[in-house]
Amino acid sequence: MLSIKNLQAKIDDKQILNGINLEIKAGEVHAIMGPNGSGKSTLASVLAGREEYEVLGGEVEFLGKDLLALEPDERAREGVFLAFQYPVEIPGVSTINFMKTALNQIRTHRGQQPLDAVSFLGLMKEKMKLVEIDQSLLNRALNEGFSGGEKKRNEIFQMAMLEPKLAILDETDSGLDIDALKIVANGVNKLRSKNNAVIVVTHYQRLLEYIVPDFVHVLYKGKIVKSGTKELALELEAKGYDWIKDEVSVA
Amino acid sequence: MSKDNQVLEELTSKEYEHGWTTNIETESAPKGLNEDIIRFISAKKNEPEWLLEWRLSAYRQWTKMKEPKWPNVTYPPINYQDVIYYSAPKQSAKAKSLEDVDPELIKTFEKLGISLTEQKRLTGVAVDAVIDSVSVATTFKETLGELGIIFCSFSEAVQKHPDLIKKYMGSVVPVNDNYFAALNSAVFTDGSFCYIPKGVRCPMELSTYFRINAANTGQFERTLIVADEGSYVSYLEGCTAPQRDENQLHAAVVEIYAMKDAQVKYSTVQNWYPGDKEGKGGIYNFVTKRGLCAGDGSKISWTQVETGSAITWKYPSCVLKGDNSVGEFYSVAVTNNYQQADTGTKMIHIGRNTKSRIVSKGISAGHSQNSYRGQVHIMKRAEGARNFSQCDSLLMGDKCGAHTFPYIDVENKSAKIEHEATTSKIGEDQIFYCLQRGIDEESAVALIVNGYAKEVLNQLPMEFAVEAQKLLALTLEGSVG
Numbered sequence: 001m002l003s004i005k006n007l008q009a010k011i012d013d014k015q016i017l018n019g020i021n022l023e024i025k026a027g028e029v030h031a032i033m034g035p036n037g038s039g040k041s042t043l044a045s046v047l048a049g050r051e052e053y054e055v056l057g058g059e060v061e062f063l064g065k066d067l068l069a070l071e072p073d074e075r076a077r078e079g080v081f082l083a084f085q086y087p088v089e090i091p092g093v094s095t096i097n098f099m100k101t102a103l104n105q106i107r108t109h110r111g112q113q114p115l116d117a118v119s120f121l122g123l124m125k126e127k128m129k130l131v132e133i134d135q136s137l138l139n140r141a142l143n144e145g146f147s148g149g150e151k152k153r154n155e156i157f158q159m160a161m162l163e164p165k166l167a168i169l170d171e172t173d174s175g176l177d178i179d180a181l182k183i184v185a186n187g188v189n190k191l192r193s194k195n196n197a198v199i200v201v202t203h204y205q206r207l208l209e210y211i212v213p214d215f216v217h218v219l220y221k222g223k224i225v226k227s228g229t230k231e232l233a234l235e236l237e238a239k240g241y242d243w244i245k246d247e248v249s250v251a
Numbered sequence: 252m253s254k255d256n257q258v259l260e261e262l263t264s265k266e267y268e269h270g271w272t273t274n275i276e277t278e279s280a281p282k283g284l285n286e287d288i289i290r291f292i293s294a295k296k297n298e299p300e301w302l303l304e305w306r307l308s309a310y311r312q313w314t315k316m317k318e319p320k321w322p323n324v325t326y327p328p329i330n331y332q333d334v335i336y337y338s339a340p341k342q343s344a345k346a347k348s349l350e351d352v353d354p355e356l357i358k359t360f361e362k363l364g365i366s367l368t369e370q371k372r373l374t375g376v377a378v379d380a381v382i383d384s385v386s387v388a389t390t391f392k393e394t395l396g397e398l399g400i401i402f403c404s405f406s407e408a409v410q411k412h413p414d415l416i417k418k419y420m421g422s423v424v425p426v427n428d429n430y431f432a433a434l435n436s437a438v439f440t441d442g443s444f445c446y447i448p449k450g451v452r453c454p455m456e457l458s459t460y461f462r463i464n465a466a467n468t469g470q471f472e473r474t475l476i477v478a479d480e481g482s483y484v485s486y487l488e489g490c491t492a493p494q495r496d497e498n499q500l501h502a503a504v505v506e507i508y509a510m511k512d513a514q515v516k517y518s519t520v521q522n523w524y525p526g527d528k529e530g531k532g533g534i535y536n537f538v539t540k541r542g543l544c545a546g547d548g549s550k551i552s553w554t555q556v557e558t559g560s561a562i563t564w565k566y567p568s569c570v571l572k573g574d575n576s577v578g579e580f581y582s583v584a585v586t587n588n589y590q591q592a593d594t595g596t597k598m599i600h601i602g603r604n605t606k607s608r609i610v611s612k613g614i615s616a617g618h619s620q621n622s623y624r625g626q627v628h629i630m631k632r633a634e635g636a637r638n639f640s641q642c643d644s645l646l647m648g649d650k651c652g653a654h655t656f657p658y659i660d661v662e663n664k665s666a667k668i669e670h671e672a673t674t675s676k677i678g679e680d681q682i683f684y685c686l687q688r689g690i691d692e693e694s695a696v697a698l699i700v701n702g703y704a705k706e707v708l709n710q711l712p713m714e715f716a717v718e719a720q721k722l723l724a725l726t727l728e729g730s731v732g
Contacts, residue, residue, distance in 0.1 A: 049686075051679070073685075073686040073690060076690075091703060092703055092706070097698075101694060102688035105694065158688065
């Protein structure tokens, strides 16, 4: 589904990604871990097409398409979803209205009819249950005055609504207490299928207890320095990142 | 919520939608302005002697006045002798039903989405359509007539209700109030008149659609709304104009007179031709709008969505004379390309416990300049007066300007005044967030802007709100990125 080859990218004058290689197949969940500043969030942003990041080299193929050649909104309509680490507020625009606009643009792109108000509401109620989100929250202006947990739940709600092929969760666990974490993880798990893939970007192993990954990759200084299965995450939790740093410097 | 999306989805065309002209023979006065031209207009309209004298008096005062230079706008000098002050569509006989009306005019209305048919009755709107200075058709007059409501063209009111006109015309905006009001008083050709009798709640939104049509014709409309004790009316005004290469002058006067416990809600969506992307052409919109809360407990509410005109000079105001009277002003003013707007309101508190509320949302894009200018004046007698003002500016790009000129005069110590102001830019982060959800950039901007202006748009009647959202989006297309 996603094939990243030797991806390099910079922001301002600082190169952050120094040749990322990653293969993701449908149905898989990959965790990207690493110490602060290793390039985890940059990778998520570059995949989503954030303008501030400049791609210096490499290739990204997504479902047979050259992902880097697509505009951010085209990537989204093709099925790339980014759950933001810091979701922005949009005053005066309700989540419902926002989602209806997004969903209908995606549907049109897929050659489907836009949903009418009744079908949209039905779909929304179904997805609301997945992430245990209250409709009153969705009636309010997008993320305005939301708590950290509400914002993250809203991200997963949007993911549920848009049914992406590839979901990238950027530090979705940050700022969540254990109850909220479970709800969010539970939502993601219910959305997992053999047709979609998930990239979980996280600093801590904690989230991976609830969203169990098929593969774990460790990012350090803009490169994947170690890959393994979920046991790697436990090892990192036990030993810390210094162990990886030492190993890399020895090599 | 669903209407927002419907609107956004419908956004396809980039060019000014209403850019075309209708080919109708006109009977015009020669260019220029002098007492003979005023006599010509007055005679054409078969006016009584007192009205001619009123016009002439306004003209004489106008000749001694100077064009205001204080607005934050620039434009080349206007040659007032190069303007045609009267043009009327030729019609063989006065139209009594739609079948009698020039089919070209009907087509014009249809292009604008104005239907003078039964559909309007179903949506509850009576339309007094004005094309180039002369009213050609008025509907639902009979339904309204049963309630004693008068809703007709200004000319007709002069003929049929001279006492009301004589009593209230100029009672809110005196002829010598300002340069453009004086000009209007001298040369106004038509407009609308509305009278709501005591205790009557007008069952439908009254609306007038204005349209400038003949080339090089100044349009000088005059609207007078009189709301008798305890009555209520909601009045809608919407404007669209065809593309023009030459600048066109528009100087309207709107007067609202509210008696004891009367309520008047006046909503405007203004979309005059703004000029092209280089700032060539466009309408000069110099309008005087004022409401007088004459009676105790009366209320006047202005809501405006201003997207058009090359230059806008407009301050819908409330004079709160009656005790416990209330004035409101809700405004969204959008400028793009080389548009200039200097708009705001005046709230004059005279009576006790008078309240006013100002919510102004400016949006500037392109190379435009957008100024809010507002005055809150608490007079000596206005014990317990209160005002709340909120003035927000939204900037798109870095070549436009947003300016705020609030004036506050307080002569009574018991007054409570609150003023809030913010200036923000549409964030790259907000746009990216929308893009990441599959929303294209134009729709993203429309969504964010409509969200920003929501508090004002919510004040508009439903069908107007939809039109207003469309206009906001259309006006700002292509202004990001």
